[in-house]
Amino acid sequence: MQTISKASCTMASFPCTRVKSGLCLWPGMKQLCLRKGLPYGLLRFLSIPFKTLWGASRSLKVTQFCNVYNMSSSLQIELVPCLKDNYAYLLHDVDTGTVGVVDPSESRPIIDALSRKNRNLTYILNTHHHYDHTGGNVELKARYGAKVIGSGIDKDRIPGIDIALNGGDKWMFAGHEVLVIETPGHTRGHISFYFPGSGVIFTGDTLFSLSCGKLFEGTPEQMFSSLKKITALPDDTNIYCGHEYTLSNSKFALSIEPNNEALKNYAAQVAHLRSKGVATIPTTLKMEKMCNPFLRTSSMEIRQSLSIPATADDAEALRVIRQAKDNF
Numbered sequence: 001m002q003t004i005s006k007a008s009c010t011m012a013s014f015p016c017t018r019v020k021s022g023l024c025l026w027p028g029m030k031q032l033c034l035r036k037g038l039p040y041g042l043l044r045f046l047s048i049p050f051k052t053l054w055g056a057s058r059s060l061k062v063t064q065f066c067n068v069y070n071m072s073s074s075l076q077i078e079l080v081p082c083l084k085d086n087y088a089y090l091l092h093d094v095d096t097g098t099v100g101v102v103d104p105s106e107s108r109p110i111i112d113a114l115s116r117k118n119r120n121l122t123y124i125l126n127t128h129h130h131y132d133h134t135g136g137n138v139e140l141k142a143r144y145g146a147k148v149i150g151s152g153i154d155k156d157r158i159p160g161i162d163i164a165l166n167g168g169d170k171w172m173f174a175g176h177e178v179l180v181i182e183t184p185g186h187t188r189g190h191i192s193f194y195f196p197g198s199g200v201i202f203t204g205d206t207l208f209s210l211s212c213g214k215l216f217e218g219t220p221e222q223m224f225s226s227l228k229k230i231t232a233l234p235d236d237t238n239i240y241c242g243h244e245y246t247l248s249n250s251k252f253a254l255s256i257e258p259n260n261e262a263l264k265n266y267a268a269q270v271a272h273l274r275s276k277g278v279a280t281i282p283t284t285l286k287m288e289k290m291c292n293p294f295l296r297t298s299s300m301e302i303r304q305s306l307s308i309p310a311t312a313d314d315a316e317a318l319r320v321i322r323q324a325k326d327n328f
């Protein structure tokens, strides 16, 4: 009884404002219930130490809501805004205290986030070599002795790289399996980090919410193939991308598929979140499949909007959509 009232109190004080699919009223609860059944989920929830709930009560702005996303897998993910519209992500394994950061654009916001919780940094993961994803590498490595992990293809372009990984490699982050997926197109050495046990993927500048990265070093065929690898993952995979571009992306998406009801609803939700300064990330693969024009190359409405022939293949459709987006 005492435990229950404690839990109720905790829940009542959650400042969680996320509206997406009701997922975050009790962060993690939905997954717990789905995976192990309600009684197990309840027991598990009530037995979770208070410290694992801390992330849901972080101070407002984009960091304040539902950053504890995968309590069932002991991996906590904290979003750290960097530069103008980049996101870095702090990974924290609750069991071992191991901390990693994905794509630190700059060091200061990462140092501040770590200092607030008196944490060290063990790993730096880079999805690709661009400065707005690696700018903090050298300083963070020098300060914490962290190991830098990146693509073997781009080992000469990733500052401070220690561990070079390639597509198909498996790597372990504090007991969490990490699958490296080669996702070229934006850059030739771009990789994505997939954590199957937690159902999350870090897609850098390959897949954004409602868009994909610009084709700086790759072809439409490569980008289509990269996106296809991501869409083959489970629909409930949470997607953490490198930028908060969703609102502007939604305007382009609506311009070429104005009758997509799911997109209209999502765009309204995105506008609401952004009007409050709240992050739209993570998104889910399911939402992106329903709304992201770059995953909807077979949509007749999109093809008609951009005069893409019905006979054109998906990569050609992607090329035309990308070109239209570049000129939007």
Ligand SMILES: [Zn+2]
Binding pocket: 128, 130, 186, 205
């Ligand atoms: Zn980039």
